[in-house]
Structures are given as C-alpha cells and as structure tokens.
Amino acid sequence: MSVSSAAALMAHVAYIKRDTALSEEDRGRLFDRDSEDAGTKDFVDAVSGDRHHFRFIISPEDGMEMADLRPFVRDLVGQMEMDLETRLEWVGAIHQDTGRPHAHMIIRGKREDGTDLVIPREYISHGIRERAGDQVTLELGPETPLEQERKLHAEAIAERLTRIDHFLDRQAGEDNLLELKDSPPRYRTLHAARLRTLERLGLAEKLGAGRWQLDAKFKATLKSLGERGDIIKTMNRALVGTSGRRLDADAIFDRSDPDGRSVTGAVLQLGLTGEAHDRAYAIIDGLDGRAVYAEIGAAEQLAEIRRGAIVTLSPPDLEPKRSDVAIDRIAQKNGGTYSAGLHQTDDPRASPEFITAHVRRLEALRREGHVERSVDANWNIPEDYLAKVRVYERTQARFRSVGMLMHSALGLAEQTHALGVTWLDEAPTPAGIPLGFGREVADAQVKRRLFLAEIGIAANDGKAMTQAQRMELIRRDLAQAGRTLSEEIGKPYSPAPGRGHVAGVYRELMSRVSGKFAVIERARDFTIVRWRDVLERSRGIQVSGMMKGGSVSWKLGRGIGMSD
Numbered sequence: 001m002s003v004s005s006a007a008a009l010m011a012h013v014a015y016i017k018r019d020t021a022l023s024e025e026d027r028g029r030l031f032d033r034d035s036e037d038a039g040t041k042d043f044v045d046a047v048s049g050d051r052h053h054f055r056f057i058i059s060p061e062d063g064m065e066m067a068d069l070r071p072f073v074r075d076l077v078g079q080m081e082m083d084l085e086t087r088l089e090w091v092g093a094i095h096q097d098t099g100r101p102h103a104h105m106i107i108r109g110k111r112e113d114g115t116d117l118v119i120p121r122e123y124i125s126h127g128i129r130e131r132a133g134d135q136v137t138l139e140l141g142p143e144t145p146l147e148q149e150r151k152l153h154a155e156a157i158a159e160r161l162t163r164i165d166h167f168l169d170r171q172a173g174e175d176n177l178l179e180l181k182d183s184p185p186r187y188r189t190l191h192a193a194r195l196r197t198l199e200r201l202g203l204a205e206k207l208g209a210g211r212w213q214l215d216a217k218f219k220a221t222l223k224s225l226g227e228r229g230d231i232i233k234t235m236n237r238a239l240v241g242t243s244g245r246r247l248d249a250d251a252i253f254d255r256s257d258p259d260g261r262s263v264t265g266a267v268l269q270l271g272l273t274g275e276a277h278d279r280a281y282a283i284i285d286g287l288d289g290r291a292v293y294a295e296i297g298a299a300e301q302l303a304e305i306r307r308g309a310i311v312t313l314s315p316p317d318l319e320p321k322r323s324d325v326a327i328d329r330i331a332q333k334n335g336g337t338y339s340a341g342l343h344q345t346d347d348p349r350a351s352p353e354f355i356t357a358h359v360r361r362l363e364a365l366r367r368e369g370h371v372e373r374s375v376d377a378n379w380n381i382p383e384d385y386l387a388k389v390r391v392y393e394r395t396q397a398r399f400r401s402v403g404m405l406m407h408s409a410l411g412l413a414e415q416t417h418a419l420g421v422t423w424l425d426e427a428p429t430p431a432g433i434p435l436g437f438g439r440e441v442a443d444a445q446v447k448r449r450l451f452l453a454e455i456g457i458a459a460n461d462g463k464a465m466t467q468a469q470r471m472e473l474i475r476r477d478l479a480q481a482g483r484t485l486s487e488e489i490g491k492p493y494s495p496a497p498g499r500g501h502v503a504g505v506y507r508e509l510m511s512r513v514s515g516k517f518a519v520i521e522r523a524r525d526f527t528i529v530r531w532r533d534v535l536e537r538s539r540g541i542q543v544s545g546m547m548k549g550g551s552v553s554w555k556l557g558r559g560i561g562m563s564d
Contacts, residue, residue, distance in 0.1 A: 008278060008299040009047060009106075012055065013040055015272045015302065016093040016104040030091040031070055033077070038091045043108075046089070050109040051116055054124075055278075058132060059102035069094045073103045079131045084119065086111040156193040159201065160226025164194045165219055172214050180210035201225070228252065231293050238269040238283050238291070244436035245291050253294035253313055256397040260315030263292045265437050266411065267309045270302055282404075284313060289435030297401035305404075308411030310423045314403040320389040323358045331381035338362070338379040368392055410513065412444040417451050420477030420513030424448045425465050471550065477514045478528045485510075485519065485526070494525045496547055502527065503544035506535050 017028060017040070032038040047053045058073055073092055081088050089108040094101060111117045120127075155162040168191060172178040183191045195212050198204035203218040215221065231252055239245050254260055265286040273281045273295065280301040284292045294313050296305075305311070320328075330346050331338045343355045362379050365371045370388040372380045382388065408415060408423040415422040424445055430438035449459035455476075457469050475495065482493025489507075496502055504520040509531055511517075518531040520543070529552050535543065545554040 009044060009053065011280070011299040011302040012106065012272060012278070013044055013091075015299075016095070016106075030093050032089075032091050033074060036070075040091060043089070043091050043106075046110075047106070047108050052109040054107040054109065054117075054119060056105045056107070056128070057102055058105065069101055069103050073105065076128075076132055077105075080128065083123065083127065083131070084111075084117070086113075086117065088117075152190055153193075156190055157197050158226075159197075159222070160229060161219055161222040162194075164191065165222055167191075168194065168214065169219055176214040176216055177207075178212045178214060180212065234269075234271075235283055235291055235293055242285070242436065244289050244439055245285065246289060246436075247291060251291065251293060253292050253315075253402055255295075255316055255400060255402055256318075256394045257315060262312055262314045263290075263294075264312040264407075265292075265310070267305060267307050267311060270305065270307060272299055272302070282311075284311065285437040287430055287434075287438040287441060289438060291436075294402045296404055301401075305406065306409060308414075309409050310407040310411075312405045312407065314405065316393075316397045316400050316403060318390060318393040318397060320386045320393070321361070323361050324386060324389045327358055327362065327379075327381060328385045331379075331385065336381050336383070338381050339377060365389070365392055368395070409511075412440060415513075416444050416447040418513045419473065419480055421465075421470050421473050421515075422448070422513055425470075425473070474514045474550070477512050478517065481510060481512055481517075481528060482526075485528075489519075489521065489526055491521070492525045494527050496520075496527045496529045498550070499548055500546070501544065502529060502547050502552065503542065505541060506538050506543045508539070509536075 013030075017030060029037045030040055032043075058069070058076065073094075077088055077090060089110070090105055092103050092105040094103050107117075109117050152164070155164050167187075168178060171182055178195070180188060180192060180195070195204050195206075198214070198218060199206060201221075203215045203221055205213045207213055232247065235247060235251060239247075250261070253263065263284055263286050265284040267282050268285040268291065269283040271281055273279050278299050280296050280299050282294055282296050282305070284294065286292055292313065326343075326347075327338050330342055333346070334342050338358075340355050340359060343350060343358060362371055362373070365388070366373055370392055371382070371385070374380060407426075410418060410422065412424070415424045424441070425448065427441065427445070429445060430442050434442045452469075453459055457472060478495065479493070482495075486493050502520060504522040504526070507519040507521045507526070509516060510519055510528065516531040517528045518535050520527050520529060529545075529547070530550065532552075532554065534554065543554060545552040
C-alpha cells in the first residue's frame with residue numbers, strides 16, 4: 001500500500017468514526033467480530049502494510065426495522081468467511097445520519113494464512129448482496145406480497161436508477177426501442193408506470209400504443225439524478241439548525257462550467273463520497289447565504305482541512321494552455337501541420353523534453369478525437385483547434401479537483417480575539433443586507449474591532465487595516481510565539497529587524513494566526529521570519545538573507561538567491 005493510500009485509509013477510518021454519524025453511545029468507537037470498541041490503531045497499522053484492503057457499505061432496505069445492525073453485520077461476515085474459506089479481519093461502524101441506518105466496513109486484504117485476499121468481482125457485485133438479502137429474510141422473515149408491491153411502486157416513480165430500469169434496458173436492446181407487450185404480464189402495469197415517469201423526466205418517448213423509445217443515456221442520467229438527490233439530502237441535513245441559508249441551482253459546484261463562480265465561506269461539513277468512499281467532499285457555507293457542495297479530491301484531503309476553516313473554491317481554468325497556443329501558432333505557419341521538427345525550427349532554444357511535453361498533450365487530445373496523427377509522425381491540427389481544446393478541458397474538468405485556497409484554519413469565533421492578522425481583518429464587509437454566514441462574518445468583524453480597540457489598535461471605521469497596524473499585530477503574534485519557544489529551545493527570542501541581514505540555522509516551520517514562519521536559531525538566541533517552501537531544502541543548516549519590510553530575500557546553497 002502506498003503512502004497516499006495509507007493516508008486515505010486513515011482519513012476513511014476518521015470519517016466512519018465521526019461523532020455526527022454515530023449514535024451517542026457509539027461515538028468515537030468501531031466494532032468488530034468480538035468487541036463493541038475495537039482498537040483501531042493496531043488494525044490500521046496492519047492494513048497499512050497490506051497490498052490492498054476492501055471497503056463496503058451494508059445498507060439493508062429494511063434496516064429501520066432492525067433493532068441493531070451489528071448482529072446482522074457479524075452474521076453476514078460469517079457467511080462471507082464460509083464462502084471465501086478464510087477468517088476475515090475487519091472493523092465497522094453503524095451510521096445513523098441518513099434516513100436509513102447503514103454499516104461501513106473495512107476488511108483487511110490478507111487471508112488467514114497471510115496470503116493476499118482476493119475477492120472475485122462477481123462476488124463483490126452480486127454475491128455479498130445475495131447473502132445480505134438472505135440475512136434480512138432470516139432476521140425479519142420473508143417479504144409479504146404487500147411489502148413487495150410497495151417497494152416496486154416506489155421504484156416506479158423514483159427519480160434515480162432502479163432495478164426496473166435495468167430490466168427495461170435489457171428488454172429494449174441495442175436500438176433502445178421497447179415493446180410493452182414483451183414485458184412479463186405480471187410486471188406490465190409496473191413497467192408502464194415507470195415509462196411514464198421516464199417520459200416526465202425527458203428520458204423516454206411514447207411512439208404509439210405500447211411502443212417506447214428510451215433515451216440512449218437514460219441510465220446514466222438517472223444515476224446522476226440519484227446522486228444529486230443524495231447530495232441535496234446531505235446538504236439539507238448539514239444546514240439543520242442554521243438560518244438565512246438557501247440551496248439553489250448552483251448548490252453543487254460544477255467543475256466543468258466555464259462561467260463558474262468562486263465561492264468563499266466556512267467549511268460546514270466534510271465527508272467521503274463515491275462508490276468506494278475514496279473521494280473527499282466539503283459543504284461550504286457561502287458569504288452570500290448560499291451553501292455549496294464540492295468534491296475536493298482524494299480522501300487524504302480531509303486530513304488537511306477542518307470544519308469552520310475559511311476557504312475559497314475556484315473553478316478550474318478551462319482555457320487553452322500555453323502549449324496549445326504554441327501548437328496552434330506553429331501549425332498555422334505550416335499549413336495546419338505540427339511536428340517535433342517544426343517546433344524545433346520555430347524555437348531552436350526549446351529542449352527535447354519541452355517539445356515532448358507538447359507531443360504528449362496532442363496524444364491526450366487524439367485519444368478524445370480532437371486531432372489526428374499521420375503515419376510520418378506529423379500532426380494534423382484543425383483550424384478550430386483552440387475551440388476543440390476548450391471542449392476537451394471542459395470534459396476533463398469533471399475528473400479534476402476543485403481549487404481550494406485556505407484563508408484561515410481558524411473559525412470566526414477563534415479569529416475575533418486572536419493575536420495576529422486574521423482573515424476577518426482582511427475580508428471586506430459583506431455588501432448589502434448580509435445573509436447566513438455573511439451575517440455571521442459582519443457580526444464577527446464588529447467583535448474583532450472591539451477587541452483590537454481593547455488592545456490599543458484603533459479601528460478604522462470599516463476601512464482596511466493599515467500596514468502599521470498589520471505589522472504591530474504580527475509583532476505581537478511572533479512575540480507570543482517567541483515566549484513559548486524560548487522555553488523549548490533554551491534561548492531568548494529576538495525580533496527580526498525590519499531591514500538588514502539575518503542568518504542562522506533554519507530550525508523549523510511554525511504556523512501562526514498571521515501565516516507561516518521560519519524559526520532561525522543563532523548562537524545566543526533565535527528569531528522568527530516569514531517562511532517560504534524553498535527553506536525546506538535547508539532545514540537544519542545555515543541560511544542567510546536580507547530583510548526588507550517584513551519580507552526576506554534568501555541566499556541558499558551555492559549562492560542561489562530566493563526572494564520572498
């Protein structure tokens with residue numbers, strides 16, 4: 001298992017253990033075969049050494065009727081062990097945060113004899129479901145005809161992908177034409193009701209008596225509708241207890257929208273999504289009173305952000321890249337042809353690696369049908385190449401993470417009385433009549449100005465903080481940090497000069513309210529200055545730089561200059 005997947009596992013364990021999803025008596029605990037409070041550290045350490053592991057969600061349709069899902073899960077795992085002919089190591093949690101109780105499980109990727117556990121795809125897709133169905137029948141007894149009828153009727157009108165849709169898809173064949181007379185007589189009325197629902201959704205068209213044309217992508221559309229419905233339900237639950245918030249057409253952040261807006265606000269909720277629960281999502285409480293849901297990347301992203309943090313979500317850049325502009329320019333000069341040789345002639349200083357990157361870009365576009373390559377390794381570049389690139393970028397945006405800029409890891413309440421420059425000090429006062437989180441920001445800014453006045457930093461009646469005020473807050477922030485570090489380092493703290501030379505051993509990175517700073521240790525004392533990522537190459541060794549206005553121009557290694 002790679003480091004990233006180990007981090008993803010830790011994030012997933014933290015997700016299924018989160019207090020908001022568990023009942024009060026289960027908070028912070030996972031269960032396993034023998035215990036209601038399984039020790040997760042040893043399990044995570046063991047799984048992190050495996051080549052893979054398995055994650056399952058067990059969500060019986062009749063879960064609400066079961067007094068406790070734990071015996072059900074344990075019995076199901078027991079049946080899986082008989083089928084797979086090995087004892088399984090696993091942990092699980094019962095979530096109560098949706099309309100239907102469900103269990104999350106993590107199973108080790110090792111068999112009892114220490115070899116890798118391989119679970120056939122067919123067993124994962126169907127076998128476990130069948131075993132779970134058998135367990136439900138044993139627990140609650142067989143479904144009555146009335147219960148079966150009720151469930152099928154609910155599927156007929158559901159705005160999501162259902163079992164009926166899979167049946168209709170198989171019955172329709174490759175031409176997507178469906179004859180209702182071909183349906184089994186006992187299901188014909190049910191299928192007719194489902195087709196009327198699909199017609200209402202624009203996914204089926206009635207051609208005549210009993211003849212229907214299904215949209216070629218009706219299953220994919222229904223799946224997307226179901227996911228959207230689940231997201232809206234998740235958002236509504238997250239907004240319980242808040243006021244002045246609303247959900248609108250932009251409630252789900254669209255990464256492929258070329259006119260997509262940026263959203264600034266507080267992280268209201270974090271979680272995992274996707275069939276394997278391996279993608280992180282965040283619900284952002286926007287300044288304008290609108291809540292927004294966005295997928296933010298791999299599961300390990302959850303370890304880097306906390307609820308209440310202030311962030312800005314930005315749509316990806318869907319414009320052609322500089323390489324695309326260069327390819328288009330060279331092709332226009334050469335009758336619509338691009339090649340590595342023509343690129344070298346056009347730009348003799350271009351390295352082979354640089355030109356190869358342009359060819360790789362064209363290969364990616366070729367796979368999507370936007371350009372063609374001839375047998376002599378030349379590329380036929382169409383006149384509307386840049387327009388095709390925009391289409392390609394918009395399609396690829398669905399698979400990319402949303403850009404997220406962290407303004408502050410601190411929530412509003414923590415910022416109001418913080419020493420140092422906070423996001424509240426930098427953020428403009430919400431315009432008009434603020435709603436939702438915007439109202440909370442406006443109230444917090446009033447409290448912040450009162451606090452600053454109490455410590456001798458006068459407010460500016462809604463105007464931006466002056467540079468002198470900023471520097472004074474940073475000075476106090478670093479002085480507080482210096483007092484704490486002095487005991488640890490065993491040396492006194494000396495503030496860095498506003499101008500002049502600073503040198504010493506780069507000791508560590510320190511995160512403060514005002515940002516990231518570097519601790520520079522000297523023979524008799526230490527100082528704290530602005531941090532830059534290039535300093536990490538020199539951790540534990542001598543560095544030097546010139547201070548000017550709070551920033552530093554660093555000289556690292558063999559005379560390499562780096563400016564802040």
